[in-house]
Amino acid sequence: MTALLEVQDLVKHYRSGGWLTGGAKTVFAVNGVNFRIAPGETLALVGESGCGKSTVGRTVLRLLEPTSGRVVFEGNDLSALNRSSLRALRRRMQIVFQDPYSSLNPRLTIGASVAEGLEIHRLLPRSEIPHRVGSLLEEVGIDPVMAERYPHEFSGGQRQRIGIARALAVEPTFLVCDEPVSALDVSVQAQILNLFVDLQQRRGLAYLFIAHDLAVVRQIAHRVAVMYLGVIVEEGEAETVIGRPRHPYTRALISAVPVPDPERQRMRIVLPGDPPSPTVRPPGCPFFSRCFHPSKNDRCTVETPPLREVDGRLAACHYAEILPAAVNGQQ
């Protein structure tokens, strides 16, 4: 398999806060992440707020500069590119944001928003742009006669479709989708997920799909990587990771998904507290403070578990082989 995108030892730390008091802290957002995405493939990056998943998405596109590590896209090392070659390559990699309310310019008609990329990259003669905009809107399920309207005239789901048309305008091969359905109603969420699947089949797109709901992820992802405090703690085929999770954090995430089954709702793992702040890097296993694995012990507080192969996937837990029924709430 030739990878379309390859991410190697990606690290992103930044200084945050304290500009008045001088007490700025280092945020360890991403602490060494590796993954590959093949053409036409979907990798889902899953975790709670603050785990670094959005930072990975933005660093991959070099919207943020990585602290260290490499991002190779279509054979080009992005960190080695100058501005103009990076811009040319950006045409092939686009992003769809979570909030369709704030990611469209309210003062541009939606047609003008979709046309922007075509104009910047001079992909078409000016006279052909309106026609292309119309067919892009049609492809995402918006009536082309609406091109002259403004974002506030559309619902959340429609705005998300417009954001997708805007990303598709420059004919990318790769999309970073940053929580694209989290702000939508379940019924609309289903429409947008189906649209992503259709577009992938039609255009051979690859997705880095950032999300926190594993039931959503299961609908769209070929592979899943679960992140916690800036590192990947479990990664593998979607059916393997979601069907037979090995890392206790993945199990907790699955158990938290609200499924419409009153019986199942009674067997749940509720993780205590919030994820620890990314401004501290605890020694040993990053998940230790919230871990409920019966085998957890002092070793976990000193020795960081490596991401290693267990039962057909990668998992970063010293005790990934031990899977007591009582812990595995969903089986």
Next chain:
Amino acid sequence: MTLLDVRDLRLDFPVPGGVMHPVDGVSFSIAKGEVLALVGESGCGKSLTSLALLRLVPPPGRIADGSGISLDGVDLLGLDPGAMRQVRGGRIGMVFQDPMTSLNPVLTAGDQVVETVRAHLPVTRAEAKQRAIRLLTEVGIPDPADRFNAYPHQLSGGLRQRVMIAIALAAEPALLIADEPTTALDVTVQAQILELLDGLRRTHGMAVLLITHDLGVVAGRADRVAVMYAGQIVETADTGALFQRPSHPYTQALFASIPRLEGPVGRLKSIPGSVPQPSDWPTGCRFHPRCPFAFEPCASAVPPMFQPGPGHDAKCWLLDPARLAAGPRIFSS
């Protein structure tokens, strides 16, 4: 015993050339200690319904004549403004979706709890502070004495929502209205908050009106469910019955659109189109333009509530006993 009774609630919003009714003839009741979930898509009128219960309908909207809301037998629509203010935050507690915008950013978390305690209970400042710290402890805030002095921006989304819940509980309400209390939160934190609400209603014997668009959130949390569409309740049932046998095509469609963790992965069944605008409610059954089973009467005649089972109501012509008696169902789901 009935705690809250809502009869034929209708809201009037003047628009050029007429009046529209985003909530249009809603009736339901909640017993003491019961959890009722009000479920529907954005724009179906569920949040306006909850605001109407508190008489907080944004102007120029108003509650139409002929609507009835009573709490413990007291007609809320007849109360003077001062008495109504005592009901809000007193007998009825409120938790909204977005804890960032519903908390006051320039007051500490603790002061906001104290404010509510003192507005409703005859206690001294020191007693109010004691009580506030006890409430913060009860809603699971770690180091409550420290967090008492924290401002909302210093708290995570989950902690902010816990502060909101502490404020809502301050005067020991008989009814808690929770409007999409977990929509803005991570799934893990959502699970914590739902667990917390469940525990609190058990310990305090509080009734809860849980408003959500996600039937997954309802499972195992609510005693009964009312499904709302286009300003009206279209189906009501005990949670178990509704999950086993959703009878309105809209409820069935909502279930089909939920992604599952088990079973084969297939195309999600989405509901075609979107919720109509209140200025433009369809004739007959309001769901008929999006309904896969619509037949002759649906576009012209408003269906009454039929009873597909005991304690189970659904507003759909498919359930008309006259039609069911006439022959086998020609519409399969």
